[in-house]
Amino acid sequence: MTRRFTVLLALAAGILLPAAFTEAATVCKGTAINPVTDICWQCMFPAQIGSVSFGMGQESAPGNITTPTCVCPDSKQGIIAGLSVAFWEHARMIETVKDPYCFPILGTGMDNPKPGFSSGTSNGPAYSDNAYSFQQAHYYTFPAWSILKLFMDFPCAEQGGFDLAYMTEVDPMWNDDSLSFIINPEALLFANPVSQVACVADSVAATVTNPIDPLFWCMGSWGSFYPLTGSVDSSDPLSVNAGLAARMLFKLGRESLLFDTGINQCSSGGVITPILVKSNYRLQIARPVRGTACNPIGRPAMIWGSGKNPPWGAGANSPDNFLWSMTRRRVCCVGYGLN
Template structure:
């Protein structure tokens, strides 16, 4: 991905290559990121920084003990530490209509720069008179705590730099609902009214507090998580569709073992890949086109109607960037 980024930056400044259909700006880690999402912070069993009432913590709390321990492969075969729990800004999810358009990179248009022909996002009426849509998703590493050195104990942080991790334009499963069944064959079990009706309970739970992890096929008020593609069959608005696709992509990353279980005692020593999305360890903040300000962030599946007014507008306000926050439990020493 690095060579694509360099090539795009160079070529996008060549005459006649820049495309006005791709717009955006670079993310300001101070002004655009709501740092209230870092809370609550718990150290050694004590809450040292409380969260606003709208930000519930996970149900699995491993930070209430004064000490913790992790196994070692060499003597003394155990490491004693202090449990630390916080929320970590780790990924940016871009949801775009135009292939290889990167709003959070200042509107960088790699699609036009390197001349690639890929499926475009579109909205169209379906057979029932409703609206469907299709978007691409870009997954970017954005470990702000590590980059800004806000928490100095790097044992507890994801040791990464800013990078482009995944673009769905190069994933044939993202644009084909039937082909995506290779990755999520269980989608056939949940494509029925009874299973989808259960998502109403997930919506109510996520809006009142936290989503229901056992209902792993639901994205709360945004609808069903399946299939893991860029198609939104019931497009209500860009904010709703983009949040659904970020949540869906988060589930896709878990299924591909590219996302970790990082909370509770089991993830305290070392996050480990987990094939089913752990919904209550994620929360999302809208960053672009307009920063979410009414509430710090939305737990997985919470209704987007409390933040969507005024966030979508023609031309420069139809692509969306969400900051994903992940709960991190850690045994620091």
């Protein structure tokens, strides 16, 4: 009896699930991500090995490196002595979408179990007292080098595969500002004009070089990190979605799901950062239109966003369904074990 029920359940899933995906695909369809052409590969530069920097990049050589040589403890080899290495690593993908369960990186979507629920919105001042936007977000592991089988013997690069690690449609704290207070109670301290005026300096710094890390509540010209939800007091689609991608990083760090690889070169897995170190991350727009630069958090959209959200398109490539390639600082110690 149990075996018969299992067979019937499998047959039902085989019939119903493709139908659900087919129905969703009529609404959300597009071109799946191509890691060769859709990623800005020059964003891995500049890099540093020892005291030598190479490659043209938008900012100085990355990472918290103070000496060209390094000595680190190792659980297997006792001690590792070698050269300090730093570079920008293509490691994650983040989607910010107006259509729930739409996955631009896959070029398809899933059927919304509650049609219309948690859908993205964007209202300008003409529709309410203040501009307001809301989007859903998806977070993927995407170690590009490993996926393309490049530098497999390089100990600093993350090894692994593509995977959906987080989606906000099933996270009530992303969809409710009041519930998000559980993980960001300090938001009350920065809900005042003085704290927000300080973000002007962060915006200027992000425009010229890198954002100011001590101003951790600021996202430069993209607004404030708080609350850690999908709601933003703005209606500019590029700034809103870039800001939500950055918020996703902050939120995952607060939940101990994000490890910063640009802080400690002796920690290969990274360091948990409840307060995001903004300068260790950059974002490149890949959908609806591919960008050619990786921008620090808070850089004004007028610099990099021209023509990146056209009013035409369909499904995953439609306006306000965005895909962002995240590069992060990676520092490590490459050498030999000393037992």
